[in-house]
Amino acid sequence: MTDAAVSLSRAPIVPLKMVLTIGLIVLPIVLAVVALCLGRYMVAPGNALSILLNQVLPIEPHWEAVEETVVLNIRLPRVLMALLIGGGLAVSGAAFQGLFGNPLVSPHILGVSSGAGFGAALTILIFRHMTFVPAGALVFGIAAMMVALWISRRGGRSSLFMLILGGVITAAMFEALLSLLKYVADPNDTLPTIVYWLMGSLTSSSYDMLAWGVPLIAIGSSVLWALRWRLNIMSLSEVEARSLGTDVQKMRWVVIVAATLVTATTVSLAGIIGWVGLVIPHVARMLVGSNHSALIPASISIGAMYLLVIDTVARTATSAEIPLSILTAIIGAPFFAYLLKRAKGGWS
Amino acid sequence: MSLVIRSASYGHKKGEPLFSDLDFALSSGEIMAVLGPNGAGKTTLLNTITGMMAWQNGQTEIHGKPLAAYGERELWRHIGYVPQARANAFAYTVLDMVLLGRSAHLGTFARPGEDDVKIARRVLDRLEIGHLGKSYCNAISGGELQLVFIARALAGEPTILFLDEPESHLDFKKQLIILDIIERLAHEDRMICVMNTHFPNHALRIADQVLMLGSDGTHRFGPTGQVLTEDAIRSCFGVNARIDTLEADGRALRAIYPVSLASQAFVPHSET
Numbered sequence: 001m002t003d004a005a006v007s008l009s010r011a012p013i014v015p016l017k018m019v020l021t022i023g024l025i026v027l028p029i030v031l032a033v034v035a036l037c038l039g040r041y042m043v044a045p046g047n048a049l050s051i052l053l054n055q056v057l058p059i060e061p062h063w064e065a066v067e068e069t070v071v072l073n074i075r076l077p078r079v080l081m082a083l084l085i086g087g088g089l090a091v092s093g094a095a096f097q098g099l100f101g102n103p104l105v106s107p108h109i110l111g112v113s114s115g116a117g118f119g120a121a122l123t124i125l126i127f128r129h130m131t132f133v134p135a136g137a138l139v140f141g142i143a144a145m146m147v148a149l150w151i152s153r154r155g156g157r158s159s160l161f162m163l164i165l166g167g168v169i170t171a172a173m174f175e176a177l178l179s180l181l182k183y184v185a186d187p188n189d190t191l192p193t194i195v196y197w198l199m200g201s202l203t204s205s206s207y208d209m210l211a212w213g214v215p216l217i218a219i220g221s222s223v224l225w226a227l228r229w230r231l232n233i234m235s236l237s238e239v240e241a242r243s244l245g246t247d248v249q250k251m252r253w254v255v256i257v258a259a260t261l262v263t264a265t266t267v268s269l270a271g272i273i274g275w276v277g278l279v280i281p282h283v284a285r286m287l288v289g290s291n292h293s294a295l296i297p298a299s300i301s302i303g304a305m306y307l308l309v310i311d312t313v314a315r316t317a318t319s320a321e322i323p324l325s326i327l328t329a330i331i332g333a334p335f336f337a338y339l340l341k342r343a344k345g346g347w348s
Numbered sequence: 349m350s351l352v353i354r355s356a357s358y359g360h361k362k363g364e365p366l367f368s369d370l371d372f373a374l375s376s377g378e379i380m381a382v383l384g385p386n387g388a389g390k391t392t393l394l395n396t397i398t399g400m401m402a403w404q405n406g407q408t409e410i411h412g413k414p415l416a417a418y419g420e421r422e423l424w425r426h427i428g429y430v431p432q433a434r435a436n437a438f439a440y441t442v443l444d445m446v447l448l449g450r451s452a453h454l455g456t457f458a459r460p461g462e463d464d465v466k467i468a469r470r471v472l473d474r475l476e477i478g479h480l481g482k483s484y485c486n487a488i489s490g491g492e493l494q495l496v497f498i499a500r501a502l503a504g505e506p507t508i509l510f511l512d513e514p515e516s517h518l519d520f521k522k523q524l525i526i527l528d529i530i531e532r533l534a535h536e537d538r539m540i541c542v543m544n545t546h547f548p549n550h551a552l553r554i555a556d557q558v559l560m561l562g563s564d565g566t567h568r569f570g571p572t573g574q575v576l577t578e579d580a581i582r583s584c585f586g587v588n589a590r591i592d593t594l595e596a597d598g599r600a601l602r603a604i605y606p607v608s609l610a611s612q613a614f615v616p617h618s619e620t
Contacts, residue, residue: 101437229459233448235438240431242400244504245424245452290438293459 020287024301028083031305035082035312036075043067052076081205081213082311083304085266086276088217090303091296092259092266093277094284095224098231098292099255100163103285106278107263110163111170113274115144116267118174121181121194128190133197134212134268141264144170145256200271200325202311213269220262224296227255231292273324275332276303282339349376349411351397351508351540356406358389358396365565366392370406372569374557376507376538379530381551381572384561385585390544393561394510397542398427410508424452428501430511433494435486442488442496443468443481449503464503471499475529491522498529509533511543515550523547527554548604551576552591560584576604586610 036048043051047063051071054061061068089107096105107113119140123132151166178198185191224231233241234251241248266273283306284298307324310331314322350373357368366389374380382390395401397408399415408415410426418426428449440448446468447460454460460468472478475495480488485496494514501509511530515523531554533539545551551558551572558575560568562584568575581589581604588607593600 098438103437226457230451230456232438232440232444233451236436236448237431237434239395239400240429243398243424243427243429243431243501244448245421247420285438290440291444 024298028301028304028308031308032079032083035079035308036071038312038316039070039075040316041066041070043071047071077207077210078202078205078311078315079308080210081202081269082308084210084213084217085202085270085273086280086307086310087300087304088221088262088266089273089276089307090280090284090299091221091224092262093303094281094292094295094299095231095255095259096277097281098235098295099252099259101235101237102163103282104278105164106275107259108171108272108274108277110167111144111148111174112141112260112263113267113272114171114174114178115147116141116264117198117272118178118181119143119264120197120268121178121185124194124197125181125185125190134216134265137268138216138261138264140174141267142257142260144174145260147173149256197271199323200273200328201314201321201323202270203315203321205270209269213265216265217262220258220260220265221300223254223258224262227251227258228292228296231255231296235292270324273307273328275328275336276307279332279336279339280306282336349507349538349540350374350409351542352409353397354406354409356396356403356408358392358401358404359565360392365404367561367567368405368565370559370567370569372557372559374540374542376540377534378556379534379541379543379554380557380559381555382542382544382559382561383546383548383551383576383584385563388561388563390561391512393559394429394512394542394544398429398510399423421452425504426507428504428506428509430494430497430501430509430514432512432516433490433497435493439484439486441481442472442477442483442485442499445485445496446472446499446503449500452504467505468499468503471502474502475499491518491525494518494522494526495529498526502533506539508540509542511541513544513546516546523550530554548576548581548585548589552602552604582610 033045033048033052036052037043037045043063047067048071050059051063051068053059055072093106096107096110097103116137119136119138120133122140123136124130126132148163148166148170151169152162154162182191182194185194230246230251233244233246234248234255236244238248241251263277280303281295281299284295284302287302288294288298307328310327311324314324314327352373353370356370357365359365359368372380382393384390392401396403399408410418410423415423443465447464449471450460450464450467454464469478469481472481475498477492477495477499480492480496485493488496498511498514509530514530515526518526527550530541530543534541534554543555555572557570558568558572560575560580568580568584576591578589578591581587586609588610590605590607591602592605593602595601
């Protein structure tokens with residue numbers, strides 16, 4: 001698809017491939033340690049590492065207590081959350097793009113995020129409590145996906161344009177419903193909660209949230225990981241996919257449910273963060289090619305790194321926090337435009 | 349090894365069958381060409397034979413067992429399907445694309461291993477496109493892409509191969525290459541080959557049996573020499589044609605020459 005991909009696979013590649021694999025595994029960890037050090041209260045990298053290692057090995061403390069508090073209680077859950085959500089959004093984006101054989105699809109375009117956002121707001125409004133937010137986001141995220149699919153289906157097939165239109169319609173509907181909820185919400189209590197939550201932020205990251213977020217995203221991502229080679233087949237036309245012995249209908253549902261589970265969970269953890277699921281798979285494709293066997297792992301790694309960097313910028317660049325969705329769009333949109341120009345309108 | 353269609357019919361709308369009472373049997377090593385005008389249902393026929401669309405009546409039997417007796421994956425271990433060459437949204441390498449042909453032999457969560465790569469490479473070498481393994485499918489010619497799709501089907505080690513207009517859109521030489529490959533697969537590998545084609549001459553060249561679909565729901569089936577006649581061409585395609593034989597290279601080449609549209613046959617010549 002790109003010059004980069006061509007030159008990568010044409011060169012004498014074994015060492016290069018290995019370098020790439022190791023880089024994609026090690027770099028997120030390195031960046032995570034760096035992110036732990038950065039912030040209003042700077043921590044030396046050696047101290048940050050020692051504090052982390054102290055959790056498994058007994059190390060004589062040579063750091064200040066406040067450093068330990070900052071690293072372990074404030075920054076670590078947030079850094080882990082950024083990695084989790086970035087990787088989750090990127091893997092569900094890559095899966096959706098593969099499933100529909102269309103590199104312009106993202107979980108956002110298909111209305112899942114809008115549905116999940118509505119579901120989350122509805123549960124906040126009804127229960128006045130964050131406990132049921134993930135359930136609400138998940139149920140309505142999947143519901144939105146099903147509505148979009150239903151709209152797009154004509155005579156048993158979903159065409160590309162109908163699918164995108166279905167997603168646009170579904171997203172518009174759920175966004176209108178979300179506005180209705182905001183309109184009736186208590187402006188002193190539930191409304192700020194909803195609005196703040198929707199703007200996308202990792203501020204409220206905690207180990208409690210990780211405790212339920214990690215399993216849900218891990219389950220969805222594991223399914224996508226396990227099916228990553230099959231995603232290549234799903235990206236072909238339906239007749240071709242069936243002729244390769246794949247139960248297209250069943251596989252489609254499994255991938256949609258898994259990717260929607262991941263997307264809806266990220267929305268319920270951190271609000272609506274756009275552009276990661278759309279752009280990161282393209283970056284990954286430039287590095288490792290289109291084969292989903294390599295694309296899925298690469299997307300997870302790059303997505304995790306990307307959101308970690310963005311979130312670190314969001315919390316350190318200015319004295320007030322910049323909402324994540326603003327930054328991902330400001331960086332993601334021009335980058336996507338650059339990709340489009342570079343591909344000269346042709347994606348293949 | 350056999351492919352049998354028993355009193356099968358299909359139509360998009362009730363009362364307007366595309367084809368009805370289809371009855372034919374093919375055995376190992378036979379090539380059947382499916383001919384017919386645009387819209388006669390050639391692609392639909394392949395889809396119904398292979399069970400991707402359900403017959404309204406009748407059934408397909410493969411190696412003596414009705415289609416319904418096969419599991420989805422089991423069935424596609426016997427059948428290879430070569431679609432009309434079409435670009436894909438994602439640029440897979442040729443080797444990756446051919447490996448997808450192994451999927452009916454692999455579990456849902458499995459990925460191709462060393463043995464599968466060996467099979468894919470063997471197929472690529474056999475079709476003489478081994479050098480393309482690392483090329484991207486969107487960066488090769490239409491003819492090469494068609495060969496890649498044939499290779500992908502062959503990687504599944506099928507006993508019956510369906511090809512949907514495999515030589516359309518190809519240049520003169522590539523058409524011949526594809527036809528030769530189909531002949532070799534039938535005669536050397538004893539595969540049953542069913543191919544849709546727009547070219548009656550290609551049917552004359554390699555097909556043992558011909559199924560001609562008319563646009564009015566009728567059909568003719570039988571040995572090529574008996575079915576593919578000047579009369580049949582006229583009623584099926586509306587074209588006045590002559591069939592002649594040319595001796596070349598010690599081989600008798602029969603060919604169809606279109607003479608005029610059947611509708612014009614009775615237009616009297618106007619003197620100028």
